[in-house]
Amino acid sequence: MSTSYFFSSTYNESNEEVSLLYGLPDPSVLSRVTANESGFVQMATWQNNQNAWVSLFFPNEPCDHYMHCGGNCVCDPYQLGEFECQCLPGYEPKVKSEWKSRNAINGCTRKPGQQFCGNGSSADAKFIKLTSVKVPDTTNAIGNRSMGLIECADLCSKNCSCTAYSNANGDNGGSGCITWYGDLNDMRKYSNGGGLDVYIRVSADELAQYLKNSKGFNSKKVIIILAASIIGVLLLVCAIRLALRKRKGPTRNRKLPSFNIDPVSSYEVTPRKDEIDEKGDIHIFDLRTIVSATNTFAFANKLGEGGFGSVFKGQLQNGREIAVKRLSSSSGQGVEEFKNETTLIARLQHRNLVKLLGCCIQQEEKMLVYEYLPNKGLDNFIFGMRHSIFFGYVVVAN
Structure with missing residues (x-):
């Protein structure tokens, strides 16, 4: 019914006997197979690295156990989260209270009041086709190698005791005929085209x-x-x-959602000093305002540079001096890092820290606008550097 990379199987059938031979593709593998009193088949292989026999148990699914679902049922292991046992068409649970607790040992029985035989003519017989299933136990079955499927259907239709029929061989379109009489036992569902098609007799x-x-x-x-x-x-x-x-990249006039943003598009009026300290708000500067304040980022206004980009001195129309930190396109700093830095500095407003006045995110530009510090940064006093590098949140001298 299924293939395995571990062993191969060969099926032989004749008028005298039917046999199924298992073998190992790799002759170097040592293996043994035993069957216990409960019907479990155990296959063990010798593992040199463990110096022991490693066992594999078959069957490995509930539906592989004989009569797991009782008579007139089909076991479907692919019903995820559902009861694997299902009554065949035209049948219902024999003991419904047990069925609710997922106990199908007593199987299913014909629904009452069904008339599925008629007067014995093949025209009155109705069948439902179940695909890819393991055929029922053949204890109560009769086989005929010379019949095809059409002849098999006609044979079963004319016999009121016939409960199902199928091909005897599913290869090459099917051949032969098997008819069942009485209960249909030990059926299960297969996937990937395994098993055979079985026709179950039902009422109209x-x-x-x-x-x-x-x-x-x-x-x-x-x-x-x-x-x-x-x-x-x-x-x-x-x-x-x-x-x-x-x-x-960022679109025009894109706003940062994590800040209290002033709705004005340009910084024309200087806010009160205490207003910035208490609220910590930042303002959105228009790109034209920054370009005008820095004289189009003139080299003469350049204060310093670092891995992030350059810092330029500027002057707004109201006369306030600013320092503009212009992010370089090659710095590798993206929008998230830009937002994080802006959030950190905006929330850490302190008299000993340089104040963040606002930002500008427009077209491909990302810039931070700080207050201008005429005495340069703390690194200039510590290291005596002639040209200090501007850091956005450097501590400055009182």
Whole structure:
């Protein structure tokens, strides 16, 4: 029913016997197989690195155990979160109280009041096809190698005691005929095309209800697929737009959401000193205001530079002197780092720290605007450097 990288199997069938031979592709592997009284098949291999036998137990799924779900059931291990035992079409749990507690040992029985045999003609017989299943136990079955599937269906239809039929061999489109009489035992579901197709005898009413439920299920499936496809397309569009937005960089007049931002677009009026100290607000400067204040970032106004970029001295229209920290495009500092630095400095307003007056985020520019310190930075007094490098939050002398 399934393939394995560990061992190979060979199936042989004749008029005298049926055999299944297991072998190991690698002759250097030492292996042994035993069966215990509970029906478990144990396969052990010798591991040189552990100097011991390592065991593998079969079966490894509940549905592999014989009669795990009782009679007239099919065991489906792929029902995630659901009871693996399901009654066959036209059947219902024999003991419903046990079924609710996930105990299917007593299996299922025919639903009452069903008329599925009619007058014995093949036209009155109805069957539901179960695909990719392990055929029922063949204790109560009859096989015929010379019949095809159509002849097999006609044979079962004319016999009221026949409960199911199937091909005897699923290879090359199927051949032979197997018909079952009485309970259908030890069936399970397979995936990936394993197993055979089995036709279960049902009443006309049961077939009509089954087809109705199948159509409803298919409609719901189509709706779910369409909804998932639409949602997937919308998510893809959103992801593309987000990627394009990040590639373009900050847009014009982009605001930082984590600050209290002054709605004015340019810094024309000097705020009161106590207003800056108490609130710690920052202002958004217009790019034209910064360009005008620094004389288009003239070299004569350059105070210093570092890995982040350059610092320029400027003067606003109201006469206030400022220091503009202009982020270099090659600094590697992105929007998040820029926001973090702005947040830190804005919240650490202190009389011994240089004050952050505002920022400018426009087009490809990211700049911080500080108050201008005419006495240079603390590093100049400590190290005696002729040209100090401006640090945005350096401690200055009183």
